[in-house]
Amino acid sequence: MIKPIRIALTKGRLEKDTVEMFERLGYDCTAIREKGRRLILPVAGTNLEIVLAKAADVATYVDNGVCDIGVVGKDTIMEMGGTFYEVADLGFGKCRFALALPQGVDFYEGYHTRRIASKYVNVARGFFERKNMDVSIVKIEGSVELAPILGLSDAIVDIVETGTTLRENGLVVAEYICDVSARLIVNIASLKLRKAEIEPLIARIEDYLAGEETE
Numbered sequence: 001m002i003k004p005i006r007i008a009l010t011k012g013r014l015e016k017d018t019v020e021m022f023e024r025l026g027y028d029c030t031a032i033r034e035k036g037r038r039l040i041l042p043v044a045g046t047n048l049e050i051v052l053a054k055a056a057d058v059a060t061y062v063d064n065g066v067c068d069i070g071v072v073g074k075d076t077i078m079e080m081g082g083t084f085y086e087v088a089d090l091g092f093g094k095c096r097f098a099l100a101l102p103q104g105v106d107f108y109e110g111y112h113t114r115r116i117a118s119k120y121v122n123v124a125r126g127f128f129e130r131k132n133m134d135v136s137i138v139k140i141e142g143s144v145e146l147a148p149i150l151g152l153s154d155a156i157v158d159i160v161e162t163g164t165t166l167r168e169n170g171l172v173v174a175e176y177i178c179d180v181s182a183r184l185i186v187n188i189a190s191l192k193l194r195k196a197e198i199e200p201l202i203a204r205i206e207d208y209l210a211g212e213e214t215e
C-alpha cells in the first residue's frame with residue numbers, strides 16, 4: 001500500500017476552522033467530525049490521513065518528517081523554531097502577541113530588572129533583546145495573566161485576541177509585538193520526495209485562500 005500523506009492538525013482552538021477549510025476544499029471530513037478518541041483519521045476517497053496533535057507537537061512531527069504537512073499557529077513556529085517550509089497564512093486563528101501589565105503601571109519607569117512571565121519564553125526573550133533590555137523571564141504553562149496579579153512578574157508576553165482575558169483580570173496591553181495566525185507548514189524532504197502529491201494540495205489551498213480574499 002502506498003504511504004498516506006500525513007497532515008498534522010492542531011487540536012483545540014484551530015481545529016474547527018481547519019476542518020471547515022478542508023471541507024470547503026471538497027474533502028470528506030466525516031471521520032474527523034466523528035473521531036471520538038481516535039487521533040489518526042482517514043480522509044475518505046483520498047490518500048490523506050489527518051493526525052490530531054497539540055500545537056508544539058505538530059511542529060515537531062512535521063520537522064521530523066513523520067507528518068508531511070501541518071497546520072499550526074505562527075506563535076508556535078516563532079517559539080519553537082524548526083526546519084520546515086511555511087507555505088501559507090491560512091487567515092484564521094488570528095490574534096496578536098502583546099506585552100501586557102496591570103492597569104496604571106508604567107512598565108518603563110525605574111531601573112530594576114523587570115520580570116516577565118510567559119508561556120512563550122523565546123518570543124519574550126527576542127522581543128526584549130531587540131529593545132536591548134535586560135529582563136528576567138519566567139515560564140508559565142497557561143493562564144499567564146495570573147503571574148502579575150499574584151506578584152510573580154511585572155508583565156506578561158502572551159496572545160491577545162478579543163482582549164477579554166486581560167480586561168477581566170485588570171491588565172492592559174503596553175505594546176503589541178506582532179500578528180499571529182494559523183500557518184500551513186510542509187516538511188522539506190516530503191516536498192521534494194512527494195512533490196506530485198503535495199504541490200497540488202498546496203495549490204488547492206492557495207486557490208481557496210485567494211477566493212476567500214476576493215469574497
Ligand SMILES: Nc1ncnc2c1ncn2[C@@H]1O[C@H](COP(=O)(O)OP(=O)(O)OP(=O)(O)O)[C@@H](O)[C@H]1O
Binds near residue numbers: 010073161
Ligand atoms: N485567544 C486566541 N485567539 C485566537 N487564536 C488563539 C487564541 N489562543 C490561541 N490561539 C491559537 O490557537 C492555537 C492553539 O491554542 P489552544 O488554546 O487550543 O492550545 P494551546 O495554546 O496549545 O493550549 P492548551 O491546549 O494547553 O490549552 C495557538 O497556538 C494559537 O495559534
Ligand SMILES: O=P(O)(O)OC[C@H]1O[C@H](OP(=O)(O)OP(=O)(O)O)[C@H](O)[C@@H]1O
Binds near residue numbers: 144159165
Ligand atoms: O484576548 P482573549 O480573546 O481573551 O484571548 C486571549 C487568551 O487566549 C489564550 O488563552 P487560552 O484560552 O488558550 O488558555 P491558556 O492561557 O491556558 O493557554 C491566551 O493565552 C489568553 O489567555
